[in-house]
Amino acid sequence: xxxxxxxxxxxxxxxxxxxxxxxxxxxxxxxxxxxxxxxxxxxxxxxxxxxxxxxxxxxxxxxxxxxxxxxxxxxxxxxxxxxxxxxxxxxxxxxxxxxxxxxxxxxxxxxxxxxxxxxxxxxxxxxxxxxxxxxxxxxxxxxxxxxxxxxxxxxxxxxxxxxxxxxxxxxxxxxxxxxxxxxxxxxxxxxxxxxxxxxxxxxxxxxxxxxxxxxxxxxxxxxxxxxxxxxxxxxxxxxxxxxxxxxxxxxxxxxxxxxxxxxxxxxxxxxxxxxxxxxxxxxxxxxxxxxxxxxxxxxxxxxxxxxxxxxxxxxxxxxxxxxxxxxxxxxxxxxxxxxxxxxxxxxxxxxxxxxxxxxxxxxxxxxxxxxxxxxxxxxxxxxxxxxxxxxxxxxxxxxxxxxxxxxxxxxxxxxxxxxxxxxxxxxxxxxxxxxxxxxxxxxxxxxxxxxxxxxxxxxxxxxxxxxxxxxxxxxxxxxxxxxxxxxxxxxxxxxxxxxxxxxxxxxxxxxxxxxxxxxxxxxxxxxxxxxxxxxxxxxxxxxxxxxxxxxxxxxxxxxxxxxxxxxxxxxxxxxxxxxxxxxxxxxxxxxxxxxxxxxxxxxxxxxxxxxxxxxxxxxxxxxxxxxxxxxxxxxxxxxxxxx
Amino acid sequence: xxxxxxxxxxxxxxxxxxxxxxxxxxxxxxxxxxxxxxxxxxxxxxxxxxxxxxxxxxxxxxxxxxxxxxxxxxxxxxxxxxxxxxxxxxxxxxxxxxxxxxxxxxxxxx
Numbered sequence: 191x192x193x194x195x196x197x198x199x200x201x202x203x204x205x206x207x208x209x210x211x212x213x214x215x216x217x218x219x220x221x222x223x224x225x226x227x228x229x230x231x232x233x234x235x236x237x238x239x240x241x242x243x244x245x246x247x248x249x250x251x252x253x254x255x256x257x258x259x260x261x262x263x264x265x266x267x268x269x270x271x272x273x274x275x276x277x278x279x280x281x282x283x284x285x286x287x288x289x290x291x292x293x294x295x296x297x298x299x300x301x302x303x304x305x306x307x308x309x310x311x312x313x314x315x316x317x318x319x320x321x322x323x324x325x326x327x328x329x330x331x332x333x334x335x336x337x338x339x340x341x342x343x344x345x346x347x348x349x350x351x352x353x354x355x356x357x358x359x360x361x362x363x364x365x366x367x368x369x370x371x372x373x374x375x376x377x378x379x380x381x382x383x384x385x386x387x388x389x390x391x392x393x394x395x396x397x398x399x400x401x402x403x404x405x406x407x408x409x410x411x412x413x414x415x416x417x418x419x420x421x422x423x424x425x426x427x428x429x430x431x432x433x434x435x436x437x438x439x440x441x442x443x444x445x446x447x448x449x450x451x452x453x454x455x456x457x458x459x460x461x462x463x464x465x466x467x468x469x470x471x472x473x474x475x476x477x478x479x480x481x482x483x484x485x486x487x488x489x490x491x492x493x494x495x496x497x498x499x500x501x502x503x504x505x506x507x508x509x510x511x512x513x514x515x516x517x518x519x520x521x522x523x524x525x526x527x528x529x530x531x532x533x534x535x536x537x538x539x540x541x542x543x544x545x546x547x548x549x550x551x552x553x554x555x556x557x558x559x560x561x562x563x564x565x566x567x568x569x570x571x572x573x574x575x576x577x578x579x580x581x582x583x584x585x586x587x588x589x590x591x592x593x594x595x596x597x598x599x600x601x602x603x604x605x606x607x608x609x610x611x612x613x614x615x616x617x618x619x620x621x622x623x624x625x626x627x628x629x630x631x632x633x634x635x636x637x638x639x640x641x642x643x644x645x646x647x648x649x650x651x652x653x654x655x656x657x658x659x660x661x662x663x664x665x666x667x668x669x670x671x672x673x674x675x676x677x678x679x680x681x682x683x684x685x686x687x688x689x690x691x692x693x694x695x696x697x698x699x700x701x702x703x704x705x706x707x708x709x710x711x712x713x714x715x716x717x718x719x720x721x722x723x724x725x726x727x728x729x730x731x732x733x734x735x736x737x738x739x740x741x742x743x744x745x746x747x748x749x750x751x752x753x754x755x756x757x758x759x760x761x762x763x764x765x766x767x768x769x770x771x772x773x774x775x776x777x778x779x780x781x782x783x784x785x786x787x788x789x790x791x792x793x794x795x796x797x798x799x800x801x802x803x804x805x806x807x808x809x810x811x812x813x814x815x816x817x818x819x820x821x822x823x824x825x826x827x828x829x830x831x832x833x
Numbered sequence: 834x835x836x837x838x839x840x841x842x843x844x845x846x847x848x849x850x851x852x853x854x855x856x857x858x859x860x861x862x863x864x865x866x867x868x869x870x871x872x873x874x875x876x877x878x879x880x881x882x883x884x885x886x887x888x889x890x891x892x893x894x895x896x897x898x899x900x901x902x903x904x905x906x907x908x909x910x911x912x913x914x915x916x917x918x919x920x921x922x923x924x925x926x927x928x929x930x931x932x933x934x935x936x937x938x939x940x941x942x943x
Contacts, residue, residue, distance in 0.1 A: 795939035797874075801865050 195255070197238055198275050201285065202324040204235045208317035216310025225300050228313035232296050232320055236289040243282060253680065254278030256330055256394060263334075271391055274330030280681035283528060284327045284460055287535045288453050292320050294655040295448040298543050301651035302444050302550060312352060312442065319345035323453055327460065331391040332381050335461065339377065339425065342454045343370050349449060350441040362437035369434040373424015380417030383410065384468075397467045407471045415468050415475030418461065419482070426458025428516055429486045432509045433743060439501040443546030446501060451508045451542050452535040459515040459531050463524040463682050470522065470683065477607065480520020484601075484614040487513030489740070491621035495628070496736040499556050500545050503629050507582070508538055510618060514597050517611060523600035524682035525675040530597055533589035533666045537581040540659035544575035547652055548633055551645040558632040560640035567645040570653050572634050574660040579630045581663040583623035584705040591702070592667030594619065596675075599688045599697050616704050623708025631716035850891040857884030871923050871933040875916075882912050 208231030216224050245251035260272035296316060303312050322345055326338025343366075351363030381391065387410055388396050400406065422428070427435035438450045449455070462469060462479065469476050487510045494506035511534050518527030549556055551568050565572045581588040584595070598619075602612040638645070647653070675685040689697060738744075792803065861881030868874055886905045893901025927933055 797935045797938065798866060805862055805866065 204231045205317040205320035213314035275328045276330035298655040299444040349445040359440040362440040366434040376420025412472040422458030436505040447542030451538040483516025484611040487618045494625040518597040521604040525678040526596035530593035533593040537578045537663040540578040547571040547648045562636040563638040565634040574656040577660040589666035596671040620704040620708040623705040627712035854888035
C-alpha cells in the first residue's frame with residue numbers, strides 16, 4: 191500500500207542545495223543569480239509539496255503514508271532508527287504552511303534585503319532554515335524530528351545574529367540559543383525516556399504500542415509528556431522560556447516573520463500534536479500544557495500593551511498567540527490548535543511583513559512614537575496591515591475569528607479548570623485587540639511625528655506577498671473548524687465535543703465582544719492624541735511594571751546568569767584554567783626541558799661520537815639477547831619474567 | 834644443494850667462519866670509530882657489510898637455505914649504491930671544505 195515516493199526527500203533537500211550554492215559561492219555570484227537560486231529551490235520544494243497534496247487529495251496517495259524501506263541511520267541491538275518520512279494530514283498541512291509562507295517571505299526578502307552587503311549569506315541561511323524545518327515536519331521518528339528541531343535553532347541563531355557587528359544582535363542570537371538549550375535538554379530526556387520505555391522512536395510504532403495497552407496511563411507517560419513540554423516551551427517561547435523571542439527581533443524583519451512568527455516557533459505545537467497519543471494518556475501533563483498556554487497568553491499580551499517598538503509588540507503578540515495554541519493542545523483540541531497555527535501563520539507573517547514595509551518606509555525606524563499618519567503615505571501596506579489587525583482581533587469572518595473561537599470553545603467545554611482558562615483566553619482576546627489597534631492607530635493615524643522622515647511605499651516585490659497573505663488572512667478560516675477538524679482527525683484524533691446550539695453562539699458573541707471592547711478602548715486612547723503612552727496616565731505603577739516586562743529578564747539575570755558567571759569565573763579561571771590546564775602545561779614543559787637538557791649532550795655534531803653511541807647501542811641489544819641465551823632461556827621470556 | 838658439496842666443506846667447523854665474520858665486523862667497527870679520514874671510515878663500513886655477508890653465507894650453507902645467499906646479493910647491491918652516493922658526497926665535502934677529517938666536519942650539531 192505504501193508506494194515509495196522517490197521525490198519526497200527532495201522537499202527538504204532542494205532548499206539545502208540552495209543553501210550550498212549560495213553559501214559556498216554566493217559571495218562571487220552576481221546578485222540576480224543569488225536571488226534566482228534563493229527563490230528557485232524553495233519554489234521547487236513548494237511545487238513538490240503541492241504535488242504531494244494533489245496526490246493525497248485525488249486519492250492516489252493513501253494517508254498516512256510512511257516510507258516503506260527507509261535507509262537505516264542507527265542500528266544498535268534491537269533499536270533501529272531510520273531516515274523515515276511520514277506524510278499524513280498533519281504534516282501535509284504543516285508542509286504547505288512552511289513552504290508556502292516560506293516562499294512568499296523569500297520573495298519579500300528580495301526587496302527588503304536588497305541593499306544588504308550580506309545578501310547571499312542571508313539567503314543561504316534562509317534556505318538552510320527551510321531545509322531543517324521541512325526535515326522537522328516530515329520526520330517519521332522523534333530523533334529525526336530532533337535533528338530538524340536543532341537545525342532550525344541553528345538557522346534561527348544565525349539569522350537573529352545576521353547583523354553580528356551589532357552587539358545587541360549578536361547577544362540576542364546567543365540568548366535564543368542558550369534558552370533553547372534548556373528546552374532541548376528536556377526534549378532530549380523525553381526522547382531517551384521514549385526509547386527506554388517503547389524501544390522505538392518511530393511515531394507510528396509508539397502509537398501502536400500505546401493502543402495495545404489501553405490501560406497504560408500516567409506514570410512514566412506523564413514524565414515523557416512533561417519532558418516534551420519543556421522542549422516545546424523552549425522552541426515555542428512559552429513561560430518560563432519565552433524570554434528569547436522578543437530579543438530575537440534584532441534579526442531582519444522577514445526573518446521575524448518566517449522563523450519567529452509563522453513557522454519555527456510553532457514547532458512546539460506541532461510536536462505536541464504529533465505526539466498527542468502520549469499526551470492523551472496523561473491528563474496531568476495535558477492540564478499543565480493548558481495552564482502554561484493560558485498563562486503565557488495573558489502574560490505576554492499584557493507586556494505587549496505598552497511596547498513602543500513596532501516589532502516588539504508583534505513579538506509579544508506571537509508569544510501570546512502561541513499560548514492560545516498550547517491552550518488548544520492542553521484541552522486535547524489538537525486540530526483547533528493546528529487550525530490556529532495555520533491562520534496565525536498567515537496573519538502574523540503578514541503583520542511582520544507589513545511592519546517591515548513600514549520600517550522600510552521610515553528608513554529603518556522601529557519606534558511607533560515617531561510614526562503616525564502613514565495611512566496615506568503607504569496605502570497598500572496600510573490596507574494589508576488592516577486586514578491582519580482585524581484578523582488577529584477576531585473580527586467576524588476573518589481567519590482568527592474561526593480558529594481562536596474554536597480554541598476558546600474547546601477550553602470552555604473542557605472540565606476542571608476549563609472555564610477559568612476560557613476566561614483567561616477571553617481577556618487575552620480583549621488585550622490582543624487593544625494592543626493591535628494601538629499599533630494600528632499609532633502607526634497609521636494622526637500626524638507623522640518624526641519630521642525628518644520621508645515615507646515611501648515599498649516596491650511590488652514586497653507588496654505582492656503582502657497582498658497574497660492579506661487574502662489568506664481573510665479567507666484562511668473559511669474552511670471552518672468542522673471540516674478542518676474532520677480532515678485532521680486521522681492524524682491527531684477527534685476533537686472533543688464542543689458546546690453547541692445557543693451556547694456556541696453566545697461564546698462566539700462574547701469573543702467578538704471582547705475584541706470590540708479592546709478596539710473601543712484603543713480607539714478612545716490613541717485615535718486622536720499623538721502620544722504612545724496613553725496607558726501610563728491611567729495606572730503609572732502598572733505601566734511601569736509592564737514596561738519593565740515584569741522584570742523577568744532582570745530576575746533571570748540575578749537568579750541564573752550572574753551567579754553562573756561568577757561561578758564560571760572562579761571555577762573556570764582559577765580551578766580549570768590556572769590550576770588544571772596551566773599546571774598541566776607547566777608540567778609538560780618542565781618534563782620536556784629536563785629531557786632536553788640531558789639529551790642535548792648527545793648532539794655533539796661529532797660523527798665519531800654518534801658512531802660510538804651507535805656501536806654501544808648495538809652492543810647493548812646484542813647483550814640483551816645473549817645474556818638469557820647463555821643462561822639457557824629464550825631471550826624475551828627471560829626479561830619478561832624479570833629474572 | 835647436493836650431498837657432495839656438504840661433505841666437501843664440512844671439515845671446517847661452523848664456528849671458524851663465524852669467528853672470521855665477527856673479526857671482520859669488529860675491525861670495521863674499530864676502523865669506523867678511530868680513523869679520521871672520511872675515505873677510511875667509508876671503507877670500514879664496507880668491511881662491516883662484508884663481515885655480515887660472510888655470516889649470511891655461512892648460515893645459508895649450514896641450514897641449506899638459499900635465503901641467506903639472496904640477502905647477500907641485496908647487501909651487495911645496497912653497498913654498491915651506497916658507495917656511489919657516498920663517494921659523491923665525499924667529493925662534494927672535500928670541494929667545500931678542503932679536508933676529509935671527520936672531526937672537522939661537525940656542522941650537524943644544533
